[in-house]
Amino acid sequence: xxGVTQTPxxxxxxxxxxxxxxxxxxxxxxxxxxxxxxxxxxxxxxxYSASEGTTDKGEVPNGYNVSRLNKREFSLRLESAAxxxxxxxxxxxxxxxxxxxxxxxxPGTRLTVT
Amino acid sequence: xxLLEQSPxxxxxxxxxxxxxYCNSSSVFSSLQWYRQExxxxxxxxxxxxxxxxxxxxxxxxxxxxxxxxxxxxxxxxAQPGDTGLYLCxxxxxxxxxxxxxxxxxxxx
Numbered sequence: 001x002x003g004v005t006q007t008p009x010x011x012x013x014x015x016x017x018x019x020x021x022x023x024x025x026x027x028x029x030x031x032x033x034x035x036x037x038x039x040x041x042x043x044x045x046x047x048y049s050a051s052e053g054t055t056d057k058g059e060v061p062n063g064y065n066v067s068r069l070n071k072r073e074f075s076l077r078l079e080s081a082a083x084x085x086x087x088x089x090x091x092x093x094x095x096x097x098x099x100x101x102x103x104x105x106x107p108g109t110r111l112t113v114t
Numbered sequence: 115x116x117l118l119e120q121s122p123x124x125x126x127x128x129x130x131x132x133x134x135x136y137c138n139s140s141s142v143f144s145s146l147q148w149y150r151q152e153x154x155x156x157x158x159x160x161x162x163x164x165x166x167x168x169x170x171x172x173x174x175x176x177x178x179x180x181x182x183x184x185x186x187x188x189x190x191x192x193a194q195p196g197d198t199g200l201y202l203c204x205x206x207x208x209x210x211x212x213x214x215x216x217x218x219x220x221x222x223x
Contacts, residue, residue: 031209035213043157043213045212048209056209092156101209101211102147102159102162103159103211106156107154107156108156
């Protein structure tokens with residue numbers, strides 16, 4: 001099992017450009033999440049999908065959109081990138097049938113917006 | 115809004131020393147998870163504690179859930195350079211987790 005995979009690993013964008021971060025999991029998990037991690041800020045939830053066909057905003061959703069393409073895949077789109085979106089982005093999944101939403105993370109995408 | 119406070123924010127120690135990091139909340143939570151994140155990688159779950167007063171051990175790591183279910187601690191005995199990383203606690207939220215700001219640990223040989 002590959003677990004949670006993310007592409008790309010690194011990306012540099014110019015202000016105003018768009019891009020989509022891809023995430024896939026092979027653990028048959030119902031729930032998937034997108035976080036951003038900035039120095040001193042811990043992990044902040046951008047969007048999550050509790051089950052296929054549903055998405056909900058997290059703590060910092062502005063400037064992002066998501067698509068739960070199927071049970072395996074959850075993508076994050078930046079429509080018009082801004083320097084404030086420079087960050088490390090993590091995708092995670094969890095088995096919603098479990099009691100504690102223990103999460104499995106991907107390796108991250110390091111995004112720089114200039 | 116960060117609902118979980120972790121302390122200290124940064125800890126630099128020598129190999130062989132003991133240390134404790136803390137995770138505190140103003141509200142009660144039903145369960146708490148601890149994760150470790152190594153440089154350049156995603157966080158990895160270490161343990162979940164669910165009962166007030168619960169103590170779990172993972173080799174040299176001891177996790178405790180406060181009796182009042184508003185705090186937790188992680189104690190590392192005889193730290194090794196391989197323990198270096200960012201330690202994150204996370205409390206349960208409806209269908210999701212809320213993470214603390216983390217404690218960054220550096221263990222030097």
